[in-house]
Amino acid sequence: MLTIENLNQFYGESHTLWDLNLHVEEGKCTVLMGRNGVGKTTLLGCIMGLLPIKSGNAQFMGQSLFDYSAEKRASMGIGYVPQGRQIFPAMTVEENLQIGLSARKDNIKKIPDFIYELFPVLKEMINRRGGDLSGGQQQQLAIGRALVVDPKLLILDEPTEGIQPNVVQEIGDIIRKLNQETGLTVLLVEQKLPFARKVADNFCIMERGKRVAIGNIDDLSEDLIKEYLTV
Numbered sequence: 039m040l041t042i043e044n045l046n047q048f049y050g051e052s053h054t055l056w057d058l059n060l061h062v063e064e065g066k067c068t069v070l071m072g073r074n075g076v077g078k079t080t081l082l083g084c085i086m087g088l089l090p091i092k093s094g095n096a097q098f099m100g101q102s103l104f105d106y107s108a109e110k111r112a113s114m115g116i117g118y119v120p121q122g123r124q125i126f127p128a129m130t131v132e133e134n135l136q137i138g139l140s141a142r143k144d145n146i147k148k149i150p151d152f153i154y155e156l157f158p159v160l161k162e163m164i165n166r167r168g169g170d171l172s173g174g175q176q177q178q179l180a181i182g183r184a185l186v187v188d189p190k191l192l193i194l195d196e197p198t199e200g201i202q203p204n205v206v207q208e209i210g211d212i213i214r215k216l217n218q219e220t221g222l223t224v225l226l227v228e229q230k231l232p233f234a235r236k237v238a239d240n241f242c243i244m245e246r247g248k249r250v251a252i253g254n255i256d257d258l259s260e261d262l263i264k265e266y267l268t269v
């Protein structure tokens with residue numbers, strides 16, 4: 039579904055992503071792992087068109103992704119839940135969700151019912167300000183906003199960061215459900231190993247801007263964990 043080849047990215051003089059390759063298989067959940075600062079968020083920023091790249095190719099559903107603007111990439115069917123959620127605190131839950139609607143190709147102005155079925159708490163809090171929600175509720179709002187576009191690929195950057203354990207479990211269940219029951223392809227950055235093992239089919243590990251290991255999540259060995267993931 040998404041294939042990235044030989045991606046190079048710089049922040050000024052600083053070479054951050056090095057000839058990076060990534061393959062996200064259709065219908066699967068792929069987890070991108072690696073210690074802090076290895077370039078995971080930067081890679082997602084390049085995929086979403088939020089960061090300029092130096093060189094590389096990306097194919098998304100048969101189209102050359104890097105030729106399109108960030109807005110166009112969203113409407114091509116990529117939903118993005120950024121690190122830190124980035125919801126609008128002064129806007130209501132409903133207004134936050136409506137922002138996602140602007141990227142839809144079909145001009146639908148109503149928030150699809152399945153969003154509220156998936157996240158009943160958003161329905162309960164529809165008129166509350168985003169800033170009044172708990173961290174877990176804000177995360178659900180950020181995922182809901184990304185789903186409003188009806189994406190084919192959902193990208194999440196550390197969805198469990200700073201969230202209470204019971205809500206982490208709930209978010210894991212929702213990602214798994216979306217992936218397995220609706221066939222939504224998922225790419226997620228995650229540091230928590232148990233969570234990654236629970237939701238993902240495949241892993242990709244990065245180290246200093248390079249891809250160092252890929253495989254089936256069941257084959258994520260203690261050696262790899264020790265070498266690339268433990269702090």
Ligand SMILES: Nc1ncnc2c1ncn2[C@@H]1O[C@H](COP(=O)(O)OP(=O)(O)OP(=O)(O)O)[C@@H](O)[C@H]1O
Nearest residue numbers: 049052054072073074075076077078079080081121
């Ligand atoms: N806007 C920026 N300008 C300059 N350097 C940056 C910028 N953003 C990130 N970096 C640097 O690029 C490298 C990769 O950062 P990135 O945030 O992509 O890593 P990460 O793997 O997502 O880390 P984390 O798990 O902490 O989010 C780091 O060395 C970081 O300091």
